[in-house]
Structures are given as C-alpha cells and as structure tokens.
Amino acid sequence: DGGITQSPKYLFRKEGQNVTLSCEQNLNHDAMYWYRQDPGQGLRLIYYSQIVNDFQKGDIAEGYSVSREKKESFPLTVTSAQKNPTAFYLCASSRTQGAYGYTFGSGTRLTVV
Amino acid sequence: QKEVEQDPGPLSVPEGAIVSLNCTYSNSAFQYFMWYRQYSRKGPELLMYTYSSGNKEDGRFTAQVDKSSKYISLFIRDSQPSDSATYLCAGGGQGFSFIFGKGTRLLVKP
Numbered sequence: 001d002g003g004i005t006q007s008p009k010y011l012f013r014k015e016g017q018n019v020t021l022s023c024e025q026n027l028n029h030d031a032m033y034w035y036r037q038d039p040g041q042g043l044r045l046i047y048y049s050q051i052v053n054d055f056q057k058g059d060i061a062e063g064y065s066v067s068r069e070k071k072e073s074f075p076l077t078v079t080s081a082q083k084n085p086t087a088f089y090l091c092a093s094s095r096t097q098g099a100y101g102y103t104f105g106s107g108t109r110l111t112v113v
Numbered sequence: 114q115k116e117v118e119q120d121p122g123p124l125s126v127p128e129g130a131i132v133s134l135n136c137t138y139s140n141s142a143f144q145y146f147m148w149y150r151q152y153s154r155k156g157p158e159l160l161m162y163t164y165s166s167g168n169k170e171d172g173r174f175t176a177q178v179d180k181s182s183k184y185i186s187l188f189i190r191d192s193q194p195s196d197s198a199t200y201l202c203a204g205g206g207q208g209f210s211f212i213f214g215k216g217t218r219l220l221v222k223p
Contacts, residue, residue, distance in 0.1 A: 006156075033210065040121070042215035043157075043201070058210070090156055101147050102211065104156035 002027045006091050006105035012113045013078065013085060021076045021108045023091035032074035033092040033102065036060060043090065049074055050096065078110065086112050116140050117204055119214035128223050132189040136202035136214050139183065143204035146178055147211060148187045151199045160200075161187065192221045 004025045013019045025032065034046040045058030049068040063082025068074055074093075078085045088109050092102040117138045126132055134148075145164055149157035161176040163169045163185075169176045175188040185202055199218045205211035 004156075035213075040215065043213040045210055048210055088154070101159045101162040103159065104149075106156045107154070109154070 004091055004093055004103055004105035006089075006108050008108060009106070011108055011110045013110060014113060016080045018077055018079050019110065021078070021089055021091075021110070023074045023076065023105060024072055025074075025091075025093045025103070025105075026072060027093055027103060028071075029093035029103070030071070030096050031094045032068070033094075034058075034064070034066065034074070034076045035090045035092065037088040037090060037107075046076065046089075085110055116212045117202060117214040119200075119202060119217045121215060122218040123220050124217060125220045125222060126192055128192060128194060128221055130192050130221075132187075132192045132196070132219060132221075134187040134189070134200050134202075134217050134219070136185045136204075137183055138185070138204045138212075140204065140206070140212070141180075141183070142206040143180075143183075143212075144206045145204070145211070146176070146185050147203045147205075148174075148176055148185075149201040149203070150196075151201060151216065153198075157201055192219075194221050194223050197221045 007022045031050045033048040035043040047066040049055035065077045091105040094102045119136050148161040151157040163176050166178045166180045173190045177186040199216040201216045203211040203213040
C-alpha cells in the first residue's frame with residue numbers, strides 16, 4: 001500500500017542535541033512538507049520541497065534544517081537552536097503544489113528531557 | 114493575520130445528528146480547499162478536496178465552498194461516535210502551500 005512513513009513515533013531529545021526525524025513516501029509525489037502541531041496552534045509549516053535538491057522555508061523554519069536528496073525522502077533535523085522543540089511533527093506529501101490534497105504521515109512526537 | 118479561522122469547539126451532538134463545521138478565510142487567491150479529520154495523536158486524514166465554489170459529496174460528507182463570502186463548510190450526515198475527532202480545514206492556491214485552520218473538535222455522543 002502507498003503511503004507516508006514517519007519514524008520514530010516517539011523521540012526524546014536532551015538539551016543541546018540535534019535529532020533527525022525520518023519521512024519516507026512511496027506515492028511518487030513530487031512535493032513534501034513538514035508541519036509542527038502544538039495544542040491550540042494548528043498546523044504550522046516548517047519547510048517544504050517541490051522537487052529533489054530544492055526546498056523552501058515555511059513560517060517557522062528557525063532552528064530546523066531539511067534535505068531532499070531523493071524524491072522519496074525528506075528528513076527533518078531539529079537543531080539545538082530550536083528553543084522549544086517539544087511538539088507533534090507531521091510530514092506530508094502531494095502531487096505538484098498540493099494538487100488533490102496532502103497525504104499525511106502518522107507523526108512523530110518529540111519531547112525534550 | 115489569521116488566514117483561516119475555525120471555532121475550536123468542542124461541538125457536541127447526539128448520534129445521528131447532522132453536523133455542520135465551518136471555516137472562514139481571508140485570502141481571495143484561495144482556489145483549493147481541503148477538510149481533514151484528525152484523531153488524537155494521529156496524522157490528519159483527507160476527507161474532502163474541492164476546487165472553487167460549489168458542493169461536493171462523498172458518502173455521509175458534503176463540502177461546500179462559497180468564495181463570495183469566503184466561507185467553507187463540511188456537513189456530516191447521520192453522525193456516529195466514531196466521527197468524534199478534530200476537523201481541520203485548509204485553503205490554498207496556485208504557487209503556494211495550503212494554510213490550515215486550528216481545527217474544530219467534534220464530540221458525537223451515543
């Protein structure tokens with residue numbers, strides 16, 4: 001079955017550590033996205049990529065980095081510069097520029113310990 | 114500027130009721146609209162994807178877009194307890210990513 005796989009489901013980060021969240025899709029979608037979801041805040045766009053080797057900052061990119069070396073993969077690194085990283089992170093993909101909607105993964109819950 | 118707004122709820126209805134969920138948006142360039150259902154601690158699931166104004170029906174769900182008033186709605190007929198979730202609306206257009214509302218929490222009581 002086609003879909004998006006996010007791993008791990010739960011992740012714990014110590015202060016000062018960088019951590020990487022994995023996102024893989026087998027839908028042959030061109031575009032991929034990373035969102036952060038906090039209670040009462042809705043979905044906020046961190047980064048998005050419309051094509052391999054190209055990506056753009058979203059509304060809250062500070063303290064995050066991404067890469068898009070393969071069409072299927074769009075990992076997100078939460079760096080130590082992100083001061084409040086505890087949140088639910090969602091990866092999504094779509095055909096070009098959101099045509100026919102986004103498909104979301106099941107999310108990664110990141111907690112700072 | 115809040116581009117997509119939803120009442121956070123919770124909206125509580127009895128089983129079998131018709132549910133009306135609504136969003137307003139401010140960006141007149143929006144052409145595409147989506148409704149998602151999200152269960153607690155899960156990823157959002159696409160329910161409806163619509164283009165421009167008009168109605169779209171899929172089973173118990175009907176999406177309605179009124180671009181003149183910048184108002185979008187999702188109707189759920191014969192609501193079930195399993196419909197209890199948070200419903201997210203989103204709007205987007207050519208060349209830019211979708212903007213999501215904060216979601217409305219729905220409770221369907223048996």
